[in-house]
Amino acid sequence: MNKLTSTLSEAIRNSGLKSGMTVSFHHHLRNGDHVLNMVMAEIAALGIEGLTVNASSLFDVHAPLADHIRKGVVRKLQCNYMSGALGRFIAEGNMEEPVEFRTHGGRPRDIALGITPIDVAFIAAPASDAMGNCTGKLGRSACGSLGYAVPDAMHAKHVVIITDDLRPYPLTDWSISETNVDQVVVVESIGDPKGIVSGTTKITRDPVGLAMAMDAVRVIKASGLLKEGFSFQTGAGGASLAAAKFLKDVMLKEKIRGSFGLGGITGYLVDMLNEGCFESLMDVQCFDLKAVESIRDNPRHQEISATHYASPAAKSAVVDNLDVVILGATEVDTDFNVNVHTDSSGSIMGGSGGHSDTAAGAKLAMIIAPLSRARLPIVTDRVTCCSTPGSTIDVLVTQKGIAVNPAKPELRQRLVDAGLNVKDIHELKALAERISGTPGKIARGERTVANVIYRDGTKIDEIKNIPVLE
Amino acid sequence: MNKLTSTLSEAIRNSGLKSGMTVSFHHHLRNGDHVLNMVMAEIAALGIEGLTVNASSLFDVHAPLADHIRKGVVRKLQCNYMSGALGRFIAEGNMEEPVEFRTHGGRPRDIALGITPIDVAFIAAPASDAMGNCTGKLGRSACGSLGYAVPDAMHAKHVVIITDDLRPYPLTDWSISETNVDQVVVVESIGDPKGIVSGTTKITRDPVGLAMAMDAVRVIKASGLLKEGFSFQTGAGGASLAAAKFLKDVMLKEKIRGSFGLGGITGYLVDMLNEGCFESLMDVQCFDLKAVESIRDNPRHQEISATHYASPAAKSAVVDNLDVVILGATEVDTDFNVNVHTDSSGSIMGGSGGHSDTAAGAKLAMIIAPLSRARLPIVTDRVTCCSTPGSTIDVLVTQKGIAVNPAKPELRQRLVDAGLNVKDIHELKALAERISGTPGKIARGERTVANVIYRDGTKIDEIKNIPVLE
Numbered sequence: 001m002n003k004l005t006s007t008l009s010e011a012i013r014n015s016g017l018k019s020g021m022t023v024s025f026h027h028h029l030r031n032g033d034h035v036l037n038m039v040m041a042e043i044a045a046l047g048i049e050g051l052t053v054n055a056s057s058l059f060d061v062h063a064p065l066a067d068h069i070r071k072g073v074v075r076k077l078q079c080n081y082m083s084g085a086l087g088r089f090i091a092e093g094n095m096e097e098p099v100e101f102r103t104h105g106g107r108p109r110d111i112a113l114g115i116t117p118i119d120v121a122f123i124a125a126p127a128s129d130a131m132g133n134c135t136g137k138l139g140r141s142a143c144g145s146l147g148y149a150v151p152d153a154m155h156a157k158h159v160v161i162i163t164d165d166l167r168p169y170p171l172t173d174w175s176i177s178e179t180n181v182d183q184v185v186v187v188e189s190i191g192d193p194k195g196i197v198s199g200t201t202k203i204t205r206d207p208v209g210l211a212m213a214m215d216a217v218r219v220i221k222a223s224g225l226l227k228e229g230f231s232f233q234t235g236a237g238g239a240s241l242a243a244a245k246f247l248k249d250v251m252l253k254e255k256i257r258g259s260f261g262l263g264g265i266t267g268y269l270v271d272m273l274n275e276g277c278f279e280s281l282m283d284v285q286c287f288d289l290k291a292v293e294s295i296r297d298n299p300r301h302q303e304i305s306a307t308h309y310a311s312p313a314a315k316s317a318v319v320d321n322l323d324v325v326i327l328g329a330t331e332v333d334t335d336f337n338v339n340v341h342t343d344s345s346g347s348i349m350g351g352s353g354g355h356s357d358t359a360a361g362a363k364l365a366m367i368i369a370p371l372s373r374a375r376l377p378i379v380t381d382r383v384t385c386c387s388t389p390g391s392t393i394d395v396l397v398t399q400k401g402i403a404v405n406p407a408k409p410e411l412r413q414r415l416v417d418a419g420l421n422v423k424d425i426h427e428l429k430a431l432a433e434r435i436s437g438t439p440g441k442i443a444r445g446e447r448t449v450a451n452v453i454y455r456d457g458t459k460i461d462e463i464k465n466i467p468v469l470e
Numbered sequence: 471m472n473k474l475t476s477t478l479s480e481a482i483r484n485s486g487l488k489s490g491m492t493v494s495f496h497h498h499l500r501n502g503d504h505v506l507n508m509v510m511a512e513i514a515a516l517g518i519e520g521l522t523v524n525a526s527s528l529f530d531v532h533a534p535l536a537d538h539i540r541k542g543v544v545r546k547l548q549c550n551y552m553s554g555a556l557g558r559f560i561a562e563g564n565m566e567e568p569v570e571f572r573t574h575g576g577r578p579r580d581i582a583l584g585i586t587p588i589d590v591a592f593i594a595a596p597a598s599d600a601m602g603n604c605t606g607k608l609g610r611s612a613c614g615s616l617g618y619a620v621p622d623a624m625h626a627k628h629v630v631i632i633t634d635d636l637r638p639y640p641l642t643d644w645s646i647s648e649t650n651v652d653q654v655v656v657v658e659s660i661g662d663p664k665g666i667v668s669g670t671t672k673i674t675r676d677p678v679g680l681a682m683a684m685d686a687v688r689v690i691k692a693s694g695l696l697k698e699g700f701s702f703q704t705g706a707g708g709a710s711l712a713a714a715k716f717l718k719d720v721m722l723k724e725k726i727r728g729s730f731g732l733g734g735i736t737g738y739l740v741d742m743l744n745e746g747c748f749e750s751l752m753d754v755q756c757f758d759l760k761a762v763e764s765i766r767d768n769p770r771h772q773e774i775s776a777t778h779y780a781s782p783a784a785k786s787a788v789v790d791n792l793d794v795v796i797l798g799a800t801e802v803d804t805d806f807n808v809n810v811h812t813d814s815s816g817s818i819m820g821g822s823g824g825h826s827d828t829a830a831g832a833k834l835a836m837i838i839a840p841l842s843r844a845r846l847p848i849v850t851d852r853v854t855c856c857s858t859p860g861s862t863i864d865v866l867v868t869q870k871g872i873a874v875n876p877a878k879p880e881l882r883q884r885l886v887d888a889g890l891n892v893k894d895i896h897e898l899k900a901l902a903e904r905i906s907g908t909p910g911k912i913a914r915g916e917r918t919v920a921n922v923i924y925r926d927g928t929k930i931d932e933i934k935n936i937p938v939l940e
Binding site for chain 1: 471601602638639642651652699729769770772774775778781785790791
């Protein structure tokens with residue numbers, strides 16, 4: 001007995017997929033993913049149309065979706081993140097239905113609650129057996145954790161595993177088990193390893209970034225949270241990685257043994273695990289090869305599902321016990337609201353990902369951002385798009401000063417006492433405008449091209465269309 | 471943030487448990503379990519009554535349930551196995567509602583389908599963190615796999631973890647994750663290690679048992695299934711263990727590398743894994759200390775949920791890919807139907823467990839049983855209780871001959887060609903009666919004391935009351 005189907009086209013037909021239904025994808029293969037495009041091309045060839053595509057994130061490699069949207073194969077998109085190429089296409093108003101943006105925790109919530117039911121989940125798996133026990137840890141397309149795909153596997157009516165590495169039954173170290181799988185399709189290649197993981201993620205060399213990273217670590221020290229049992233998440237941006245590196249130095253020097261590192265995991269967090277800064281890593285996504293090797297070989301480096309990571313519909317999630325998270329921003333406003341969806345032109349080039357989930361969960365949610373970028377101020381009166389509510393953000397670190405949310409006077413005092421350069425956020429805004437000038441108003445249309453849905457299911461903002469680039 | 475509740479009584483009150491609801495328990499602590507009795511005593515003290523108790527299995531240690539039944543605290547029992555002490559109490563008609571017997575695969579099926587909803591699951595966990603990430607692999611009450619508790623955790627409205635070993639958050643090697651847990655209660659002791667696992671499970675020394683075990687292995691060899699990729703399950707009975715030992719010798723001698731060993735796992739299967747007979751063990755329950763150590767330390771020894779083991783509601787389960795299972799019987803009839811629920815007096819002293827699940831799944835389902843036991847024939851015209859339908863049983867091995875299900879003529883021919891002592895099952899019946907005499911009819915009442923529900927949800931038999939012992 002096995003579940004092998006010889007072609008993708010046959011698997012799609014077997015799945016019962018019909019026009020108007022919802023298909024889903026995960027983004028662990030990132031910009032190296034072949035599977036979404038492959039599946040959508042077969043779906044289009046079968047004449048199926050009007051689909052909703054629920055993808056945890058969309059990258060530039062998924063630009064062919066634009067064509068499926070134009071031709072009516074795809075009617076609606078749901079995702080937690082969308083990179084610039086497709087983002088610009090959406091922002092320019094090329095899609096009738098607004099995109100639904102969610103968070104990495106809100107997506108599994110809404111899948112589990114039946115708010116966004118999935119008819120057929122297509123799950124790229126770097127290794128699978130013929131019954132669908134599969135993993136991201138093995139194979140030439142190894143991506144490490146498959147955490148974001150777990151809710152799809154658990155809740156989709158029909159689940160198709162797509163792999164380029166068929167292993168003997170039973171594959172014992174499964175992330176998704178056969179109990180949830182209907183079909184397995186073997187293809188030539190599910191992805192390009194070069195796009196799946198970067199060889200190494202790199203620390204910034206920019207002196208502004210390094211200075212902010214140093215200040216970020218000073219803030220963590222001053223907060224009182226950096227002690228036995230400390231837990232930490234940071235992004236894969238250059239300054240965030242530098243902060244991780246500096247934090248490691250402090251923890252080793254002061255012999256502080258933390259409990260866990262969380263999130264999208266990079267080699268820097270793996271180093272912290274191996275050098276004794278943490279007891280464990282809780283990994284929903286691997287960013288680089290070192291993380292992939294570690295999650296495969298080190299039992300203290302554990303894969304978690306998106307539900308376990310951040311879902312508000314779970315009875316608890318790891319973000320609920322997080323001490324500190326370091327996050328980025330394209331804009332922060334004087335109410336500490338953060339934009340990670342749109343750039344300075346109003347075009348879409350991102351999304352919440354785990355931003356608002358970790359901000360809501362962490363005891364200390366810190367934004368690192370330079371005061372201006374490309375001669376545009378980062379600190380503004382009102383963010384173009386509110387991705388993460390200011391009520392969940394505690395501190396903004398810039399190269400010209402550190403602002404503390406006025407709702408946290410005790411934290412502010414700690415930072416002042418530690419001699420940090422604490423400023424009112426309005427001061428930072430004025431400083432930013434003095435450097436970069438007051439930005440002109442972005443030209444925006446009347447059409448809503450995307451709705452931003454907060455992790456609790458409420459609509460937190462919407463994104464309007466922008467003029468079409470000549 | 472944590473989910474610790476200081477007393478069991480408070481946890482029960484927090485759970486919202488009310489009279490008439492359903493509570494559930496797992497049986498990994500076997501005859502050493504303290505948790506079911508502890509919880510039921512607290513429930514009784516709170517004046518809650520008319521409960522349904524859904525326990526994967528009940529052992530002699532759970533005899534206090536009889537008192538809760540008499541007093542109306544418990545109105546109904548659902549389980550997959552019940553040992554003799556409580557079994558006799560039920561068989562004697564002391565409970566108004568018939569017991570519902572299911573199988574290890576049927577129980578998770580009916581829980582997942584909402585046929586047997588659980589209001590509050592009380593899950594004994596040998597180690598847990600304060601958020602409910604928990605495991606059976608660690609702690610002084612370690613029992614290994616927690617496979618049978620997984621469906622309860624996933625589907626119960628409210629989940630209480632009860633542990634005697636609280637670990638720092640996050641416990642990384644969880645079997646049940648915090649995403650499903652509402653409360654954690656720390657108690658003095660969840661069980662008696664001596665009753666949880668036997669030090670070692672022992673091979674029979676009885677020459678009849680050894681002879682049958684040899685023949686069982688000859689049947690497996692002759693069946694043609696013993697080759698590269700072979701998979702195998704056997705019980706923890708003395709003759710079954712002897713068969714595992716002899717099978718290992720054959721596999722090592724003939725350099726046959728199987729794929730997996732399945733089921734309740736004993737040290738004998740661990741030896742087979744370590745000596746290269748299998749690539750992996752798929753473990754829903756550990757029977758002895760060696761199995762507990764192995765599942766903790768060897769990544770090729772994998773825990774599986776009851777759903778993954780055997781649920782017909784899963785998209786597939788491991789039993790679907792099983793080659794050979796060796797099973798026991800208290801009676802087998804000439805249609806190959808098997809009784810594992812009642813003894814020769816008609817009293818309840820067992821249950822399906824995984825018997826019918828593995829029989830249905832395996833390519834070769836073999837019963838080993840002596841022709842008579844305590845001077846009563848094992849092979850009869852019609853089993854007192856049909857636990858496993860004869861259509862799923864292929865071979866009966868007795869010390870006086872081997873009977874093959876007439877639906878399997880090719881298998882029969884293979885055994886004849888191999889020179890095995892193949893007999894018609896009616897011959898075996900006649901032989902059994904010649905040795906032991908025709909058994910007198912069991913005196914049975916009119917009351918149905920238990921319904922036997924097959925793994926697909928249909929009622930396969932019922933058990934009538936027996937006279938009360940003086």
